[in-house]
Amino acid sequence: MIKVKNILCIGAGYVGGPTMAVMALKCPEYNFHIVDINQDRIDAWNSNDLPIFEPGLDEVVQQARGRNLKFSTDVEQGVKDADMIFVSVNTPTKTFGLGAGEAADLQYWEKTARMIAEVSETSKIVVEKSTLPVRTAEAMSRILKSNSKNLEFEVLSNPEFLAEGTAIQDLLLPDRVLIGSEQTTNGLAACQELVNIYQEWVDKDKVLTANIWSAELSKLVANAFLAQRVSSINSISALCEATEANVDEVSIAIGADTRIGSKFLKSSVGFGGSCFKKDILNLVYIAQSYGLQEVADYWRQVIIMNDYQQERFVLKMIKNMFNTLAGKKILILGFAFKANTGDTRESPAIFVAKKLLEEQASIVICDPKAIDSAKHDLKDLEGDISYELDPYEASKDCHAIAVMTEWDCFKDLDYQSMHNNMVKPAFLFDGRNILNHQKVHDIGFNVYPIGKDSLTH
Numbered sequence: 001m002i003k004v005k006n007i008l009c010i011g012a013g014y015v016g017g018p019t020m021a022v023m024a025l026k027c028p029e030y031n032f033h034i035v036d037i038n039q040d041r042i043d044a045w046n047s048n049d050l051p052i053f054e055p056g057l058d059e060v061v062q063q064a065r066g067r068n069l070k071f072s073t074d075v076e077q078g079v080k081d082a083d084m085i086f087v088s089v090n091t092p093t094k095t096f097g098l099g100a101g102e103a104a105d106l107q108y109w110e111k112t113a114r115m116i117a118e119v120s121e122t123s124k125i126v127v128e129k130s131t132l133p134v135r136t137a138e139a140m141s142r143i144l145k146s147n148s149k150n151l152e153f154e155v156l157s158n159p160e161f162l163a164e165g166t167a168i169q170d171l172l173l174p175d176r177v178l179i180g181s182e183q184t185t186n187g188l189a190a191c192q193e194l195v196n197i198y199q200e201w202v203d204k205d206k207v208l209t210a211n212i213w214s215a216e217l218s219k220l221v222a223n224a225f226l227a228q229r230v231s232s233i234n235s236i237s238a239l240c241e242a243t244e245a246n247v248d249e250v251s252i253a254i255g256a257d258t259r260i261g262s263k264f265l266k267s268s269v270g271f272g273g274s275c276f277k278k279d280i281l282n283l284v285y286i287a288q289s290y291g292l293q294e295v296a297d298y299w300r301q302v303i304i305m306n307d308y309q310q311e312r313f314v315l316k317m318i319k320n321m322f323n324t325l326a327g328k329k330i331l332i333l334g335f336a337f338k339a340n341t342g343d344t345r346e347s348p349a350i351f352v353a354k355k356l357l358e359e360q361a362s363i364v365i366c367d368p369k370a371i372d373s374a375k376h377d378l379k380d381l382e383g384d385i386s387y388e389l390d391p392y393e394a395s396k397d398c399h400a401i402a403v404m405t406e407w408d409c410f411k412d413l414d415y416q417s418m419h420n421n422m423v424k425p426a427f428l429f430d431g432r433n434i435l436n437h438q439k440v441h442d443i444g445f446n447v448y449p450i451g452k453d454s455l456t457h
Helices: 016-026 039-045 057-064 075-081 107-119 136-145 167-172 185-198 212-243 247-255 276-289 293-320 348-358 371-377 415-420 437-443
Strands: 006-010 031-035 069-072 084-087 124-128 153-157 177-181 207-211 329-333 362-366 385-387 400-403 427-430 446-448
Touching: 006 016, 006 075, 016 031, 016 057, 016 069, 016 084, 016 167, 031 075, 039 069, 057 167, 075 107, 084 107, 107 124, 107 136, 124 136, 124 185, 136 153, 153 185, 153 212, 177 185, 177 212, 185 207, 207 212, 212 247, 212 276, 212 293, 276 293, 293 348, 293 400, 293 427, 293 446, 329 348, 348 362, 362 371, 371 385, 415 437, 437 446
Parallel strands: 006 031, 006 084, 031 069, 084 124, 124 153, 177 207, 329 362, 329 400, 362 385, 400 427, 427 446
Antiparallel strands: 153 177
């Protein structure tokens, strides 16, 4: 049986970095090593300017780094030294070949598995941390166990259930930890090694074990269910606007039903992030591969509704700004897909920015943490794009403001001052329903929320 002392994580991104940092903080008797082939990313992890923004992450890294947590690009040596290896590499949606647009692209994952088999000199426990299709662990196990050195490898699935912006709290106080393993003597023993690590700080009844296939599927299904709730309430937001109902009041009423609950019933311009769309499309592809077309169609509708909500937001802007945006300057207030992160992957702001540019509008991007990512996302687009960290400077000579991220700091802006500097009539489209709409209307804005009556002059 493999006894674990040295733990490696391959991939220093949004999952691997915070997860290993918290593990190192809570498990000082273990050694944690995070490796990545991106030298700039590793240099950032070893500095005081970490490569990702996550509340509380700086403090955790500072406490553990140099004690039992280190970052490097020496992937092969890290593999050789490790007893347990977390694989947290990118698994984007395929853009080519069979399953393009739906299936997960597993080329980086397979290269990593083959590298582990080639480099390893001792038996190891390998833990899937990336979001992967069901039964991927079986393929990883076959690759690892085909080594010519008679080494033993046990593969576990330990999906992450982190929400960006609260990842550190999610790790310190998780709802649950799920570990899947093969139901063999060695598989269960490997599972127990990981259970022991988590139980250093997580209550025993919150550490769930399952067969490996159930663990893999649970990650996809969890994200699909959460995204489904967002798309469901967003579909109702369109109905609310048509019938003069108020989506917030509807959300409170149905969320008070304990069978439903209030979480993920906040209507908005749409969901984003690295997981929801990718995981739902993955679920669609898996259902199709088993001939379950009705199941695939059901879950695809969640994506269709999300796309519709973003399209509807832009159409509302065009309609209410006299059916033309050409030559008009619009402030996109927020570019991250949600507050408290600099991550812009699948952000609704990307879609909105592209559509506004197609309408020949000028756009100004303002976000406290995501300006650099926005520049990368929009670098290939033609049109008048500028970037400004100061929202007051950004609003000068604008015809409209589109609130795209629910940053708390946006709630407290001096909208009177911003209105004074804008072209009149001034428009405000609140894609996150975070502002006091009556207050900003009284200032002079024409206000267009999501799922509520517009307030116009």
